[in-house]
Amino acid sequence: MKDPFLPNVDQLAAEVPDGAKIVVFKAEGGTAAMAATRALIRRAVKGLHVVTAPTSGLQTDILVGAGCVATVETSGVTMGEYGQAPCFNRAVRAGTIRVIDSTCPAVYAGLQAGEKGIPFMPLRGLIGSDIVKYRDDYRIIDNPFAEDDPIVALPAIVPDIALFHVSMADRLGNVYVGRNRELLIMAHAARKTLVTYERLYDGNLLANDELAAATLSDMYVDGLAAAPQGARPYGVLGFYDDDVDQFAAYMTMARTEEGLRAYLDRFVNEAVPAVAAE
């Protein structure tokens, strides 16, 4: 174990190598490590394989728009009430990214197989869907406990990196996930977990029985950086709301590649923090 605390989100982003398979959580934000995502764009990471658990929004869309992504494995990329995901949809149509269509419980089941260290997980449903037709990594097998009962076997998903944002972490590197228990699955399944947090919890989260029940042990946490307002423009419950104006600006500007580039110049690249002398 080494000290997982990093001085800022740019140092955290440096832990994500080009070509990494990275898992992110949910379209609705709050757990989206957006400050770290902007740092990834600034460091011009390339060739990411983004697994959305099970969906994503601005986080995946802007990474795709900035040219950081080779593959998106997803049940849905959506800007929710703001509309369709402009960069994702453009890139799929243009064929500049590979899209691997999935369905929510299949993403979870694949991650749970990764979590358990089993090579695959069976799942009901799916048969006859074009999702199965286009996925050469699924297998339809016979349920060994019944006659003539086909079932889909989903391969384990083992991301190189799980990346997410939380409300609090403690000085030991334990991370409070609260009701977002799927973050535990992501971290368990991934080889490394990188986390940004709003504030430091003063104490040991695992020593508080109520908080411990919803805490990810530092065993799984390979890198942390403080990032107050780190989910913006997504809101974090109890901290701040969605930045509606920022979403509106994105939806307007990201309509075209040129507009997206102007957005990145203005809201991502100019935000480079002053680098301390080393």
Added chain:
Amino acid sequence: MKDPFLPNVDQLAAEVPDGAKIVVFKAEGGTAAMAATRALIRRAVKGLHVVTAPTSGLQTDILVGAGCVATVETSGVTMGEYGQAPCFNRAVRAGTIRVIDSTCPAVYAGLQAGEKGIPFMPLRGLIGSDIVKYRDDYRIIDNPFAEDDPIVALPAIVPDIALFHVSMADRLGNVYVGRNRELLIMAHAARKTLVTYERLYDGNLLANDELAAATLSDMYVDGLAAAPQGARPYGVLGFYDDDVDQFAAYMTMARTEEGLRAYLDRFVNEAVPAVAAE
């Protein structure tokens, strides 16, 4: 949905039919619904199939001793620091119960398959163990994602009833499980869940974000009864300690069938609550 609250543990025990497959949690107590277990013995339930998740102690031993059990499916029945489980071991040797030997992660995986509604779950390990040799309900299948890679397929465990004790429940029937997250798996997998609790939480557990993260929704809870000191002689963290004298009495008396019968007369049958006129 009907009102899940029952007036006492005897009414709760009445919800367990003869021959039910019932899942209980852990040898170390605290979550063992011992008062309800004594009520089951008083009502002379017969032919239970007890699944221990993944182990059990006094709870299973006394049910076996009282003649309530046909089958025990377990990774281990032990009285922990007090020694071997006297009634369980006697019954296995005498062949008066059927024992289905398992291993801890296989019990969990079977319950997780039940929880997910999938017919089976693959698990590593196990191959070459006599556990597999004697279990005709396991299958060794080929990992469909590799060549010549046998893996055990465990059938889903779907208990009729999950029975456990918790520190608190609310008036809506939500149940706080705290760090014992495996109780969620048990309840999700079982068709019905019966719970005893130390005290009532004043409010809605699901409305408190910290507690909600470790709460079983009343959706899963079919019966609840207040049972202060309901895990005794097991202790409940923050409420009371193990009753060492009571364990010592049990270990001494349960050495013989006659002694066990005297124990039951003294500590189980005499404890029948006064029945209110109906």
Added chain:
Amino acid sequence: MTLSTDWTLEELLITTITNLLAGCGHIAVGVSSPIPGSAALLRRHRDLSVGKRTRVSIIGGALPDFRTDGGVDLFDQAGQGRIDAFFLSGGQIDGKANINLVGVGNGYPRQKVRWSGSFGSAYLYFMVPKVVLFRLEHSPRTMVEAVDFISAPGVSPANVHRPGGPYALVTDLCLFHFARDRERFSLKSVHPGHSVEEVRDSTGFDFDLPDQVPLTPAPSPDTLTILRKTVAPDIADPYPKFARRVWGVSAAA
């Protein structure tokens, strides 16, 4: 204050869906579904008035009674058989009740239009006994002969484990039922102000057409009162814009 007995399209649709949900013990509602969500809450209210407690789970809802996170639990519940009704939609829906949430055109994945993705449809459509399809734009563009991508199939071969599937399709024009044995939709009622001909012209797939097709019943004054006084403030919690637009109501404090 007396409430108007004029009803809106939203109120008609909510009432129509509510009637389809009779007998369901647990109704789950996905994202971006204010009308199905309102219907579930109305169903719950009606059931409660006759002493039956019906459970409603709304993804994104903040009220603890209705809150669910759309995470693993929701899908596990469906696998356990604990969800009786759910709602799906489609950018395209075809005559075999196949739904498409992925895109329009040939040459997948490089179709000419790309949507978000299939979400949980490829699983929930199989596992939830009563799936109500809901789509506001009823046109030959949405109601097609055959979808361009099957996010989830409407019917399955007999050997495929499928406790669930399509039950009905509600649009801004009409109500269809789906006959699983015949693998076809059947027109059940046409909404006031519309006609069978309009439905036929707007539908790209063939469907069963009874000799007599009734009008969809309008919401009763009683129902309108419940919607506006009880359902509106509850649905305003996950869907504030919808509640404000339809009923001018904000979430209960």
Added chain:
Amino acid sequence: MTLSTDWTLEELLITTITNLLAGCGHIAVGVSSPIPGSAALLRRHRDLSVGKRTRVSIIGGALPDFRTDGGVDLFDQAGQGRIDAFFLSGGQIDGKANINLVGVGNGYPRQKVRWSGSFGSAYLYFMVPKVVLFRLEHSPRTMVEAVDFISAPGVSPANVHRPGGPYALVTDLCLFHFARDRERFSLKSVHPGHSVEEVRDSTGFDFDLPDQVPLTPAPSPDTLTILRKTVAPDIADPYPKFARRVWGVSAAA
């Protein structure tokens, strides 16, 4: 106050096991394992003194740093490859490192002696790279030619996925290493006060015997100090009786 440099059998065993754990990043300790637990804590202390943070998880431990619940997480961690060392025992252990936690005699399940059951052994023995077998009663009754029930096999065919397995066997008499390629134990050292002959007479299985078998090294004064001052109060948390008996120490407040 100076501490005695006399050591007890427990201290010798703890030190012996600690040496086997070198290089492990995460050591997990099961139930009823005070000596392995103490060895893991001593390993952690030694590693920390050279700047290496080693993780110890003790089932039943209450200190947050060491606490683990033996629930799903523990087995998942093993499946993820996040546990480097674990301890198993057996009512019987045989020369192929098969262990038996179920019972003695023919006619399973109606054997003449029944124990608790196999616990997690049938899984962890496969998945944890370094499994140390530990058994205090070294006799022909426990160290047998062939176990009566294989709770977990010591070796597996080449096509069975098995990143883990037996590494060593520590008893009250000696230390064996296990050679997975040869599928045999090899006597590594004999504890002070015991002899190779005694080990041979007490062992029901055949094992490799080098020409020279050294004595197991006694704990150094430095090690004894760490054990008594640092390890004892920590292990007293899950194992109060053990800490009181061996070191007269209670848990840290």
